[in-house]
Amino acid sequence: MLRVQIHSVLLGSIDPERTTMNVISLLKLLFLCLTFTVTFCANAAVRNGSGEEIMLQGFHWNSSRNPILWDSVLLQKAETIGSDGFTLIWLPPAWTDTSSWSSAQSSGGGEGYFWSSFDKNNRYGSDQQLKQAATALNAAGVKVVYDVVPNHMNDGKASASLFPRGSEEWRHDCLQCDEGDAFMDGAADLNTANPTVFNAFKQEFINLRDNYGAHGLRFDFVRGYAPETVDRWMNAFGNQQFCVGENWKGPAEYPQGDWRHSASWQDVLKDWSDRSHCAVFDFALKERMQNGSLAEWREGLNGNPNPAWREIAVTFVDNHDTGYSPGINGGQHHWALPDAQVNLAYAFILSSPGTPTVYWPHMYDWQRDQLIRQLIKLRKSAGIRADSPILFNRQYSGLVATTSGTRGSLVIALKSDLQKLPEGMGAPVLNWDNGDIRIWSTPAQSAAVKVSIRCDNAKPQAGEGVYAVGSSLEFGAWDPQHGIALNSVDNGWSTSIEVPARQQLEWKCIVRGQNASPIYWQSGPNNTFTSGLASDTVGRF
Ligand code: 7SA
Ligand code: CA
Numbered sequence: 274m275l276r277v278q279i280h281s282v283l284l285g286s287i288d289p290e291r292t293t294m295n296v297i298s299l300l301k302l303l304f305l306c307l308t309f310t311v312t313f314c315a316n317a318a319v320r321n322g323s324g325e326e327i328m329l330q331g332f333h334w335n336s337s338r339n340p341i342l343w344d345s346v347l348l349q350k351a352e353t354i355g356s357d358g359f360t361l362i363w364l365p366p367a368w369t370d371t372s373s374w375s376s377a378q379s380s381g382g383g384e385g386y387f388w389s390s391f392d393k394n395n396r397y398g399s400d401q402q403l404k405q406a407a408t409a410l411n412a413a414g415v416k417v418v419y420d421v422v423p424n425h426m427n428d429g430k431a432s433a434s435l436f437p438r439g440s441e442e443w444r445h446d447c448l449q450c451d452e453g454d455a456f457m458d459g460a461a462d463l464n465t466a467n468p469t470v471f472n473a474f475k476q477e478f479i480n481l482r483d484n485y486g487a488h489g490l491r492f493d494f495v496r497g498y499a500p501e502t503v504d505r506w507m508n509a510f511g512n513q514q515f516c517v518g519e520n521w522k523g524p525a526e527y528p529q530g531d532w533r534h535s536a537s538w539q540d541v542l543k544d545w546s547d548r549s550h551c552a553v554f555d556f557a558l559k560e561r562m563q564n565g566s567l568a569e570w571r572e573g574l575n576g577n578p579n580p581a582w583r584e585i586a587v588t589f590v591d592n593h594d595t596g597y598s599p600g601i602n603g604g605q606h607h608w609a610l611p612d613a614q615v616n617l618a619y620a621f622i623l624s625s626p627g628t629p630t631v632y633w634p635h636m637y638d639w640q641r642d643q644l645i646r647q648l649i650k651l652r653k654s655a656g657i658r659a660d661s662p663i664l665f666n667r668q669y670s671g672l673v674a675t676t677s678g679t680r681g682s683l684v685i686a687l688k689s690d691l692q693k694l695p696e697g698m699g700a701p702v703l704n705w706d707n708g709d710i711r712i713w714s715t716p717a718q719s720a721a722v723k724v725s726i727r728c729d730n731a732k733p734q735a736g737e738g739v740y741a742v743g744s745s746l747e748f749g750a751w752d753p754q755h756g757i758a759l760n761s762v763d764n765g766w767s768t769s770i771e772v773p774a775r776q777q778l779e780w781k782c783i784v785r786g787q788n789a790s791p792i793y794w795q796s797g798p799n800n801t802f803t804s805g806l807a808s809d810t811v812g813r814f
Contacts, residue, residue, distance in 0.1 A: 344398025489515030743780025
């Protein structure tokens with residue numbers, strides 16, 4: 274049919290009346306296709322703001338019990354938060370929460386996570402005070418992101434106006450209909466697939482956007498409902514807005530038989546983000562920070578070689594659940610990073626891809642603000658983005674990596690034996706904790722390219738190895754101790770590495786023992802190549 278129409282339109286059929294109709298229907302069809310493409314593409318990207326956001330978690334576990342009303346603290350601090358360089362602030366749930374609970378280990382209630390209505394008068398301040406704080410923060414250039422808790426509400430106080438008990442809106446009133454996990458025993462879980470529940474939240478999210486200055490949402494306990502539901506809420510809230518999901522559910526928590534049970538935490542987080550098109554807290558990095566070595570911090574979502582994986586990561590060191598908080602019980606501290614690692618962790622997340630999040634007490638209660646402020650300045654001057662490329666230099670101890678921003682690159686060395694520097698690299702722009710943290714600011718680098726390296730006619734003795742040592746950081750800056758180890762393959766010794774493109778590189782083959790002695794250098798002139806032009810480079814003893 275369509276082909277015929279085009280045919281007759283192109284060739285000009287006899288009947289002018291019909292031709293006009295055909296052209297109109299053809300244009301309509303083209304417009305529909307175009308709209309679909311634009312909408313789909315617009316949806317396909319992850320909603321991570323500008324891609325250059327820096328988020329402050331604007332509360333801690335005891336903020337609702339703070340001696341000074343929290344909304345007043347936020348109002349008074351708004352300008353400082355802006356001048357400190359934050360572009361987003363994650364605020365606690367804005368709703369009324371009159372709960373209180375205590376267990377053997379701790380107590381709490383009123384923080385917003387067991388809310389009973391969408392009323393904004395709560396223990397953080399009044400409706401008016403919230404509006405004032407949000408207005409001041411947005412005016413200071415710090416876009417407000419509200420924490421929202423659609424999985425459950427205080428079932429003991431469910432107001433009849435919202436979801437009367439004994440109705441289909443509750444999980445356990447309709448034969449266990451729940452799109453995901455239950456919070457605790459599920460008594461408080463809402464049936465988020467139910468149109469009444471879905472629309473109540475949709476209207477409230479739009480209300481937060483239109484009347485309380487929301488430019489983004491932090492979805493709580495996303496394990497409790499479908500990612501697709503989050504995507505539908507965000508389509509209504511706005512696809513240019515920011516959203517991040519808290520999917521704190523390790524692979525082992527998925528039932529046997531669910532593919533995620535044997536997947537990596539990165540895979541689980543990426544799957545959730547692909548289905549919701551929201552960013553996601555980088556619990557893969559958090560787990561490595563808690564249980565891995567510094568070198569293994571590269572296994573976080575934000576260190577993935579694929580930019581589509583890095584750009585969805587919202588990195589953090591601790592939050593109101595995992596970390597300590599000022600005040601009663603020291604907060605919850607379910608999974609706190611040991612103190613000695615905290616500065617290192619901030620140095621890493623603020624100079625690497627993903628969207629970094631700073632926890633309020635670290636900045637404004639426990640005096641890490643000097644370091645964090647400098648790290649934010651360096652990140653911004655380099656133009657580092659959530660999807661920026663990062664190259665890890667694994668031949669050094671600790672963690673050494675180069676993140677390439679739009680205006681420059683940052684080389685970071687955490688507790689590393691990196692001493693010999695490439696020519697022209699100069700002194701670090703930041704040197705903290707007696708050299709445990711060093712950062713260099715270098716000119717913008719091109720994206721990385723693969724190069725294969727080969728050394729021919731090498732004759733290492735037992736216990737010796739063949740290495741490539743050369744001018745750039747990737748080649749160990751002419752330090753035999755930190756050359757690139759080659760592997761013995763049938764026709765010689767080779768390996769491949771990633772280096773920034775368009776670099777004039779010089780190097781040599783060496784043979785050395787484990788502790789870099791004795792050393793035999795390839796004789797003659799250096800091997801040279803330009804990365805990106807040559808995809809392989811060979812040296813010969
Ligand atoms: O242990 C930490 C990690 O150690 C690592 O070594 C482990 C990790 O696996 C391991 O490798 O992480 C595990 O433990 C985490 C913390 O529990 C789990 C994680 O999945 C698990 O792997 O994280 C879960 O818990 C967090 C607190 C949640 C995560 O989304 C969730 O996955 N965080 C968010 C969710 C909520 C709830 O909205 C908030 O919880 C967090 O601040 C927010 O960030 O009638 C209803 C009812 C009954 O159903 C109950 O039976 C009854 O007890 C009411 C009563 N419930 C009360 C709770 O018992 C009480 O604890 C409720 C009313 O109040 C409290 O709940 C608090 C919660 O304690 C608090 O953290 C809730 C509501 O006020 O607010 C907060
Ligand atoms: Ca649920």
